[in-house]
Amino acid sequence: MFSQEFSFSTGYLTAFLSGCLFAPSLLTFWLVNGILDFSTALVLGAVISPAGLQIRVLAYLLLVPTFLVLRAGFHLAHPVHRRQVLSGSCPRTEVLSLDWFSVGILATGLPLSLQDLGPWIGMNTVFLVGLIVLPRFVSPSVARGSKASTIIVAPLLFVYAKYGDSFSALPDPAEVLGPVTTFVLSDATTGALLRVVNSLSLGPILIGVFAIMMNHVLTHPEVRSIPVVRHTLPDRDPDRVVLFSAALGTVFYLIVVALATGSLTVIPRI
Template structure:
């Protein structure tokens, strides 16, 4: 009878140990890199928690940038941009999941708990469609842009080649500060209660501007479904190569704000889809969708 009682106690203990071992094995599988269904979801295949950080940080940066450079024409435009950002990550995740699940090989791997390492879309470049569609408004005052980029070109890419590394790095910081100050002064110096008129100091840098007709034509082209995605994709590819150059990535603070260099096919697809997404949000908010400018 005592043996029977011991056997009765031993059985639940053994079952408990087996369950604990099985659970440990399951969790070990799920949280091993690129293996397990939870990992396939949380480790970047269908979703990644880091995207939420990107969502907030990139949203703050893009909104503030849009206001500073003047790529938002009105409060209504800013409101539409807000709607787009609220829908940005869910739409991106659905597209990425759709790509993986539509591909027969990837679908099989995802459903078996393994994350394919092939990347089709990048949220960095997907979000460019929201900012780039407003750039023609910012570029209407062309002089400050040309002046700032001329300073950047010489100060970041030309002069440092002829200087010792340490002095060259200091010169890069000076160029970034000087170019930014020139842009702000040329754009907003006239609003200061004291100080000289920007046109009298920097001349064409403050006065050169596109005509209203040219700006309207560029804005219509970028915000059309037929042409806009192509223009934004070309812009994104150019930025993908420019912003990832070693001359910029060597700058200690700047390197943390720059995107990584992605394959051009990923950049083109992401920027084009992001532009179409934004134009559809605008269409839903305004009832207008332009196919050809």
């Protein structure tokens, strides 16, 4: 009976693999999303040490198998979903999103990037004005030009404000952009934020709230109307799915860190 039910050509294993619990597109998303996320994290400064990068790469390698096990476990534990999955159909209920489940792996390093708070303020101010505020008061053609230029200017502004003082050929960012755009948090403040975000008691909640905010920002009508960029943006997911997926993904990452380092922070020391 076991060999019949779980043979590769017939039975439950076929329904499991060819149904909604797994699809080749997951691996495509995993590869493309990983390249984009890790390259962005390196530029933003969310990963600054080889050890931190290694642990995050390890967690990312385990991401899809863990996600599939969790999703399969939920559907197979639910009596109605179990019958649907084993019959080869997909339950309509969306509980986990791989897009948001992966957020915690790199978002837990954001306090390292936010130490240079000024460049973040400058970049997001340009994004806010160029993508959302200005297009409301100008003609459609001017709005398209504003959005296209904004997605180029804002990242360049961030890179210049953050790394411009490392190049002697460039003028000092503080003199060009002013003190606000080059403001830096203290090491003590950055360390406290890092401990909070990477704690088991507070980290998943904070990352979940951050994911909900990004879910609304990335799916804002003004952002989705940007040519080319709109094809790379996700559809808006329900907040409960985003919160649960991001929080659970953060717990997964913190467990990987604990297994790799032997250290797990439950309540942060501020």
